[in-house]
Amino acid sequence: MDILQVTNLTKQFGKYKAVDDITFSLKEGEILGILGPNGAGKTTTIQMLLGVLTPTSGQVSYFGKPFHLHKEEILEQVNFSSTYTKLPENLTVSENLTFISYLYDIKNRKERIIKLADLFNLTGLMNIQCSDLSAGQMTRLNLTKAFINYPKVLLLDEPTASLDPDVADFIRKFLLEEQEKFQVSIIITSHNMAEVEEVCDRVIFIDQGHIVANDTPEGLAKTIDTSHVELLVKDGLKRTVEFCNEKGMKFEIKGRYIVIDTKEEDIPILLYSLMEKGVYYDEIAIEKPSLEDYFLQVVKKKHESSSD
């Protein structure tokens, strides 16, 4: 079942189309990643999904109901967290959470706040003013805020940015648990491709206001047919370079290593040819294409087209 349906959504600022006729959906219990280079239209899309930016055209529906007609009712079941938003800094953690719990009319607010504060390791900070929190603590507070109303849909913008790796790992596991236990549907924007690959069931890639891809992270990575073969060459680095130049293969020398880009099916031929040329290597690592490669490819194409 589609929890969120976005149809032909467009946002135009003067002559500039920040988001151009995008259509996608979010299923119950699905984690959807929205990726794209800076200025692609991700934030504009999120703002329209939250109702803080009016679309120029198109429609957003949650739970089968048009958002613009049932905004308050829908927002009771939706929440949002961003590394880049703040809560009033002159209030304590406890006061901010209490205030937010009133906004969502949470019935068992004290218990809910205590439980979430414990979960996000904020218990010892409850009486601290938010101006005294570190960036990581503020991010945890924002996430606590986002879960306060038992949301059915969560919109998370860079949820783990500025967090220590262990805390970021905890957050990712927490999101996956919430998804499994309560069928929470989540939309995530992130620049951490490994994170997106780990938690997202599906990814839409936005570029210049358009959706250019909509697939699983693995599916997107598969559209890149180049793998990286990394060799620690013991003998024959010059011969390897000559071979690559001869075959028109891209390569990069990183210290004692050479990284060669080649199609996955051509890897055995490459290794066999190097062996024939008497190249010896101590280590070999084969890196399959990742979401990051896909991202880099799109960004590269964008730069090429803008410089033309």
Added chain:
Amino acid sequence: MFIMKHSINRWSDVIYWPVIDLLLWGLTIKYVTLLSSNPQKVVVSVIAGLLLWTLVWRAQYEISVNILEDLWSKNLINLFVSPLTFWEFITAFLIIGLIKVVIGFVFTSFIAYLLYRVNMFIFGFYLIPFVLLLFMTGWWVGFLVGGLILRFGTKVEQFAWSMISLLSPFTAIYYPLSILPNWAQTVAKFVPTSYIFEGAREVITKGILDPKKIIICFILNCIYITLALIFMRKSFDKILQKGLVKAY
């Protein structure tokens, strides 16, 4: 109310400045009226005028500054991604403002009685419509300023402190309207508070009040409140269109 807990400034707005005004103006006018034939009446009308004007000023200030507070702390995004409606947002400001203004008014009225023997109950039951109508004026000016702040952001924040003072010369807080030049008297006819302050002086000097003044003031306030709310709502819609509720 949480903000009040942490902000001495916000409490000084409620108590400190009104008391300072009261002291300065009270002492000044006492000195000036030493030459008057009925100094106590002058003291009463000036001090009462000051206290009543504080109601208007504070009512608008509470709306404007609370909106500014949300802009300064970048809290608007948290408010408007929640189920809070625009009208609940406005009502919250009115309730908090009302509580603070009433506390301030009661406190300064008490000080006025202690220092200058000015009893605000001199107005009897007229005090109730006076207070309500002055609140109404403060509210529509507050909505107007709030709309401007929503539309243009903190670059027009100075209006929160200064806009209301535009009305004060035409309100005739400390002097009768007849002192104003003719053109200003014409302008004053469209300023609701002028009817209240003229009426207050009538009560002090003659002990009666022309009910027409209350009715005209009420009608003008209703018109202005409606227009100011429409303007504020339009400003809010505008920021949603332009995306000025900056998430990031």
